[in-house]
Amino acid sequence: MSDNTDLESLPKGGGKEISQFSWKGLTVTVKDSKTQESLDILKGVEGCARPGDMIALMGPSGSGKTTLLNVLARRPAAASASVKGQVHLDNAPLQAKTLREISTYVEQEDALIGSLTVQETIEFAARLSGAERHGGRVSELIRAFGLAKQANTKIGTPVAKGISGGQKRRVSIASQLITRPKILFLDEPTSGLDSKAAYEVMYRIQQVARDENMIVIASIHQPTTATFNLFSQLVLLSAGRLVYSGPTDQVVPYFASHSVPVPPLTNPAEFLLDVCNTDFDNSATDVAGDESRIARLNRLMDAWSPKGSDTEVSSSPFADSEGAMSSSGAPTSVLWQTFVLLQRLWLKSYRDLLAYWIRVIMYLGLAFMMGTVWLRLGRGQDNIQPFINAIFFSGAFMSFMAVAYIPAYLEDHESFRKERANGLYGPTAFLLSNFLIGIPFIFLIAILFSIVTVFLCNFRQTPEHFFRYVMWLFLDLLAAESLVVLISSLIPVFVAALAITAFANGLWMSVGGFLVSPKVLNDFWYYTFYWIDYQRYVFQGMMFNEFEGRVYNCKRVGDECQCMYPTELQDQCKIEGRGVLTALGYGKKDVGLWIGVLIAVIFGMRGLAWVTLKVKRG
Secondary structure: OOOOOOOOOOOOOOOOOOOOEEEEEEEEEEEOOOOOOEEEEEEEEEEEEOOOOEEEEEOOOOOOHHHHHHHHOOOOOOOOOEEEEEEEEOOEEOOHHHHHHHEEEEOOOOOOOOOOEHHHHHHHHHHHHOHHHOOOHHHHHHHHOOOHHHOOOEOOEOOEOOOOHHHHHHHHHHHHHHHOOOEEEEEOOOOOOOHHHHHHHHHHHHHHHHHOOOEEEEEOOOOOHHHHOOOOEEEEEEOOEEEEEEEHHHHHHHHHHOOOOOOOOOOHHHHHHHHHOOOOOOOOEOOOOOOEHHHHHHHHHHHHHHHHHHHHOOOOEOOOOOOOOOOOOOOOOHHHHHHHHHHHHHHHHHHOHHHHHHHHHHHHHHHHHHHHHOOOOOOEHHHHHHHHHHHHHHHHHHHHHHHHHHHHHHHHHHHHHHHHHOOOOOHHHHHHHHHHHHHHHHHHHHHHHHHHHHHHHOOOOOHHHHHHHHHHHHHHHHHHHHHHHHHHHHOOOHHHHHHHHHHHHHHHHHHOOOOOOOOOOOHHHHOOHHHHOHHHHHHHHHHHHHHOOOEEEOEEEOOEEEOOOOOOOHHHOEEEHHHHHHHOOOOOOOHHHHHHHHHHHHHHHHHHHHHHHHHOOO
16 A cells, blocks of 8 residues: 555544444454464454543453454454454444544554654644644644643653653644544553543543544553543453443443442442452452352353344454554655655754764764874875774774664654554655655764864875765765664664664674685675675775875885885885785776665665565554
């Protein structure tokens, strides 16, 4: 599916009114990893919601509430899961495309860019979705979620404190409501919040749901009494089966009618979760008699089963149960999305120290270290090998230190994953904006590094040779950052991406022609990684830039002249730089080919990253 899906000209859900959202006979089956037998993690679940309803999906850990939420939102329920059942919108089968148009999903973890303010975060969501043309929505949401005083406050980064956790939750939800969805899915919206913050978040959502006639379906764990009473409907699960599904204010009388009364002065939510929990004290008897907890729970589930007795009928599988809302449904073009993302990344890049400025400082430190180690190398032959070592170090370690970009990219990737799932944009706009925003910063790093090292190490300092040196470093860093993007897209886990990127850089160093001459390198490495090693082409280009046309002095021992490299200038007790290149196996110069290969490697890795993101849906 393409990055852009043709939708209505209005923002999501803006022109489509609904009267009922219902589900029946929802069953999710997986294979047990040990026995390989079929296992129902959700069985025969039913429910119904109408505009203005707030529905709580509750149950102990492992009860299936998140699975149910994902099934209703048409997100992957579980790996290799089989999903059966019926989901209807206004008494008609619900299509995935229709659901994408009228709903949005807020995940448990916030994916906010810490260097943006509250207002900027919501404004960029509006611009990406096309909702900005219906002006006033941003200010409206900021007021509705009680964020007016924090509108110009930054979200917060690891090095700069921002808004509180509860406020971050409200910003996450407000930025998803920018499109006026008719259905809002929330995965553990109060996770990690204290009781006051949790109540405040859910209260604000309740007010917006009522004002905008919106359905809210939230998985929630152990709410306080005040928070629990905000919900109009309750779906209570245990081990994937229904224990109760209906009005929240009827659940206490319902349980009392089945001889399971809620004790006075007890939080109903805590009591219900305790009743549904089968993980602890399974053999203990009920306080009201000699009935075991398991027997009591089975009795409650059996009592509800007649209402769901037809869930076993031949219900067809979901047409796209494995498909998340992963393709962009925003009514905007890829170019516009790229432009908006560029603006957002620009704000992040110059405000957030961790994005690029720490790397600028790090590379400057590396430059001064290198310059003082290889300080003002002279023209004697004893300095030829140090010059070669310095050239290798500058290219290889500049490339290696690109691993510092991994945290910043993973933050952007997490934002992309969640925003893509809600239909804001696709991998093309994300990777294109990511590539373009990096160019000026990488060029700045190359310039600053070159100014320090060329002078201190005494590399060739003519404008022509200086800017060639900058060019090779720039291409080197661009390729290294492309490698980071590819690996981090394949495995978006910090430790794993760091380890694999470091390993790859070690491989490039080993087969690039410096540590092991191409004449000695065995056939396997020579005919595989040697030819796609971008560090190799950078090293060769920098070697020619430094040695071609340069002359070094041989060593004199008395009246005798001893030259390390025999060249045509040997009779003058000098070494021609070209002779050094020839002796090291770099006899043929082809700068155009090397630059072409580097550009191909850069775009090749970016292209593979695009394919990776296109294929991955989670």
